[in-house]
Amino acid sequence: MPVASRRRVSELLPEFPWDTIASAKAKAAAHPGGIVDLSVGTPVDPVDPLIRTALASVSEVPGYPTTHGTVELRTAAVEAMKRRFGLAGLDPSAVLPVIGTKELIAGLPQLLGLGAQDLVVIPEVAYPTYEVGALLAGAEVLRADGLTRIGPRKPALIFLNSPSNPTGRVLGVEHLRKVVEFARARDVIVASDECYLGLTWEGTAPSILDDAVSGGDHTNLLAVHSLSKTSNLASYRAGFVTGDPELVRELLAVRKHAGMMVPLPIQAAMTAALGDDTHEARQRERYRARREVLRKALEQAGFRVDDSVAGLYLWSTRGEPCRATLDWLAERGILAAPGDFYGPSGVEHVRVALTATDERIAAAVERLRD
Secondary structure, three states: OOHHHOOOHHHHOOOOHHHHHHHHHHHHHOOOOOOEEOOOOOOOOOOOHHHHHHHHHOOOOOOOOOOOOOHHHHHHHHHHHHHHHOOOOOOHHHEEEEOOHHHHHHHHHHHOOOOOOOEEEEOOOOOOHHHHHHHHOOOEEEEOOOHHHOOOOOOOEEEEEOOOOOOOOOOOHHHHHHHHHHHHHHOOEEEEEOOOOOOEOOOOOOOOOOHHHHOOOOOOEEEEEEOOOOOOOHHHOOEEEEEOHHHHHHHHHHHHHHOOOOOHHHHHHHHHHHHOOHHHHHHHHHHHHHHHHHHHHHHHOOOEEEOOOEOOEEEEEOOOOHHHHHHHHHHOOEEOEEHHHHOHHHOOOEEEEOOOOHHHHHHHHHHHHO
């Protein structure tokens, strides 16, 4: 059968967002001082030597890794969740390493058997992968930040993202508890993307698995965690999902058949990263300092920064269409991500990332002052 006559999966999906800002990127790159790229949340700081040593320590092992991950990794994840977020009672058997959390989110509806008859709820302003995951499964997508928008319908899956990418908004205990109660009443799965939980700047950010939210019952609840941000492991593709033991077993069973295994050296690196809080605290302080100076510069340049109490971004607006703001910044050699990447509600904001070197952040601050 000719390729042209087959259904192309890519036709189900929107245009890749970052492909739409090529002209703004070229304009920013033409600045005499070079581009300050604040459009993506990719780490720029070095991977800690402790983690690199662990990576190399098993590089000679030739055999296949297990899909479930080593006992050491799963135990380290449970202990880190308890130390860092106060989550007690997690079972190492209910931890599953994944090949980066974007992969898991994009594939989760399919891994759970969702299809055209199912409804997937995503945040109104959301990282594009939640929608992409639903579209790949052929499911219907509803953007909703409140339960009233869902009405009497019964979703198959609700995606939450707290702290949020891009807005930095945090969902409190009461909000999360209401979602859990709603989901239990209708037998709905809730997947909470908590990749930025360790980067909360103001107040606290609870996990969906917190006893104050779940009452200690993790049925139909999944929490998704990444080591890309606080451990600078984006290139390693290192994350994990935990929560409902039955759901994790189902994901494991399917992923075993599909060969979705995290490489053993990456598992060793993850184990080291999860066992050490010193490097995480050091990286957090880097981001805190960058956030402080960049936020001040944006506000002095006439921006309003909304939400942004957690995470790696400043959700910023000049009260105009986001593409106009994108051009304004590009003229100053700064590249941001336009808010329309994340949904119709983001059309007057840009997402400004903290993930640039101190030198590039200083350059952006100077240009905003000028």
